[in-house]
Amino acid sequence: MTVLKWLISAVFGAWGVFGICHAQVDRVEDLVFPPLPELSIPRPERVVLENGMVVLMMEDHELPLVDVTIYIRTGSRYEPPExxxxxxxxxxxxxxxxxxxMSGDALDDYLEGKAAVIETAIDVTAGTASMNCLKADFPDVLRIFSDLLRYPAFDERKLAIAKSQAIAAIARQNDNPDDILSREFRKLVYGPDSPYARTPTYATINNISRADLVKWHRTYFHPDRMILGLTGDFDPAEALALxxxxxxxxxxxxxxxxxxxxYRTQASPAIFYAEKNDMTQAKIAMGHLGVTRRHPDYYALVIVNEILSGSFGSRLFSNIRSKQGLAYDVSGGVGFGWDYPGLAMLSMSTKVQTTAKGIEALRAEARRLVAEPPTAEEVKKAKASVLNSFVFSVDxxxxxxxxxxIYEYYDYPSDWLQRFRPGIEGVTVAQVRQAAQKHLRPHDFVTLVVGPEEGVAPALARYPQVHKLDITVPPPPADMLKALRSF
Incomplete structure (x- = not known):
């Protein structure tokens, strides 16, 4: 059954059962629904070119558009520390x-005239390049797309602009408390020198020249390090030939x-504080290293996360937000990385006066996963929620x-997507309880608080030792600013 037919069958089947059952039961909890129908998820056609480039293709003739996405095996985690x-x-x-x-400005004009888009970026674990255009323009835009990947100009003036933007971002890096919380928490868990936590400084940006960009491109941009995905309105044979x-x-x-x-495999449990005095609330995060999706407990942890903070009826929302009134936003769970561990983290915002209560409330919920382990009913509802929403991720x-x-890039099995539904269906209550106890460990928590000293410092005084983080941004070197002004 295709995804669309599955949706129609599931919706109308549910309404049919609801209509029958509605006259026979007095409570919504007593409604009985049939099992979900079988879901057939199509797979893309996979071809490997002689130069090693992997091509994945899926047709979609709903609109006369073509989308191309390329993953490049690179990432900021391979940057030299300087x-x-x-x-x-x-x-x-x-x-x-x-x-x-073709200059960057000329490329902008060309794409605007075609109502097309080309973008490139590199994040921590991957480089990406993407394009979108009308079906009629696909051959011409693809050639320019290829030219950009193979022969980028790395214009010196555009580099100066990008460095100026990077400098401005560094100057503003403490403006948003959520950014501070995320950045500093990653440093505490992964380690300050880990590529998964380190951030640019004025000095490291100043060290980068055009020659470095050229070298990076020469090192990582090769077809055998690329996976090209094509979807849209095209003929497969013609598209592959192109x-x-x-x-x-x-x-x-x-x-x-x-x-x-x-990266660190185990951080030292402690409480840390980052001062930001233009706040009226405190931001709190606590946790430790998570797991990858390859971990045997992955499916059980998906259910643990759903029970913990997957809905307004979850434990964190129900107890910390609704019952105790300590937070408007609260979340938590065990994070999954593709090829390195994510973060297991609980977080919330609260009034500065209730900072200590917030810390203890988050710790209490983590402990309660062991003292009051997930019930069979909680597991049942969580599994239903995850399974019912899964179809919308593949529609x-x-x-x-x-x-x-993503599966191709990180070398996951080709049937990884097809494994998800039976993997969730097969999770038992015992597995969920064991996973919760094993992967959320309050005694190993690193805790970080961001907030104003006037309100937060007294709240943290009850703890025997609190480490204050220095998050000040030193001024950029004078020669750096002078060099940028010359452009």
């Missing part, structure tokens, strides 16, 4: 700087081995292809 920010600048200036044959024509003569890169990326070819691109 040049943090290099990957982000490379991803940005690759697009803004244009190609050897891709082969545009990318096929790009030689594969030299043999390579990506560096191992270090279009674009969504399905996006998932398969």
């Amino acid at each position: 040049k943090i920010g290099l990957a982000t600048l490379t991803g940005s200036v690759m697009r803004s700087g244009g190609t050897r044959s 891709i082969q024509q545009v990318f096929g003569d790009w030689p594969a890169g030299p043999p390579s081995h990506d560096l191992d990326v270090p 279009s070819p674009a969504k399905i292809l996006a998932k398969f691109l």
Whole structure:
């Protein structure tokens, strides 16, 4: 059964049962629904070009549009520590700087005239390049897209603009308390020098030159390090022939081995405080290292997260927000990374006067997962919620292809998506309880509080030792500003 037919069957089947049962029961809890119908999720066509580029294709003829997404095996985690920010600048200036044959401004004008889009970026674990255009313009736009990936100009003036923007972002990095909480918490868990936590500074941005961008591109941008995903209104044979024509003569890169990326496996439990005096609330986060999706407890932890904060009826919302009135926003769960552990974290915002109560409330909920483990009813409702919402994550070819691109990039099994539903259905109450106890450990929690000293400091006085973090941003070097002004 296709996704669309599955949705129609599920909806009308539910309404039919509801109509029958509505006359026979007095409480909504007594309604009985049939099991979900079988769901058939289509798979993209997979082709590997002779140069090693992987191509995944899924047709979608609803609109005369074509979308291309390419994943490049790179990421800021491979940056040298003295040049943090290099990957982000490379991803940005690759697009803004244009190609050897078309300037960035000319490229903007061309795409605007075609109602097309081309974007490039590099984040922590991957580089991405994407394009969207009308079906009629696909051949021409794809050639320019290829040209941008193969022969970026890395225009010096566009680099200066990007560096100025990076400098401005550093100057504003303490404006948003949520940004402070996220940034500093990652440092506390992964370690301040881990590529998964470190952030650019004026000095590291100042160290980056155009030659560094060129070298980064030369190191990582090769077809055998790329996965191309194509979805939209196209003929598969014609599209593959065009891709082969545009990318096929790009030689594969030299043999390579990506560096191992270090991170802490266990942070020291403690309480940390970051001062921000223009706040009226306190932001709290606590937790430790999470897991990857390959972990055997992955499916059980999906249910744990749903029970903990997956809905307004979840434990954190019900107890901390509704019953105790300590927070408007509260969340928590065990985070999953694709190829490195995510963060297991509980967080909330609360009045500065209730900072200590908020800390203890979050810790109490983590402890309660063991003292009062998830009930069979909680597990049942959580599984139903996850399964009922799953179909909406695969209700279009674009969504399905996006998932398969990620699986291909991180070397997950090709049937990973098909495993999800039976994996959730097979989770037992005992497995959920064991996973909650194993992966949310209050005694290992690192706790971080961000807020004004006047209100937060007295609230933290009850704890024997609180470590204050220095989050001040030193001024940029004078020679750096002078160099940027010259452009």
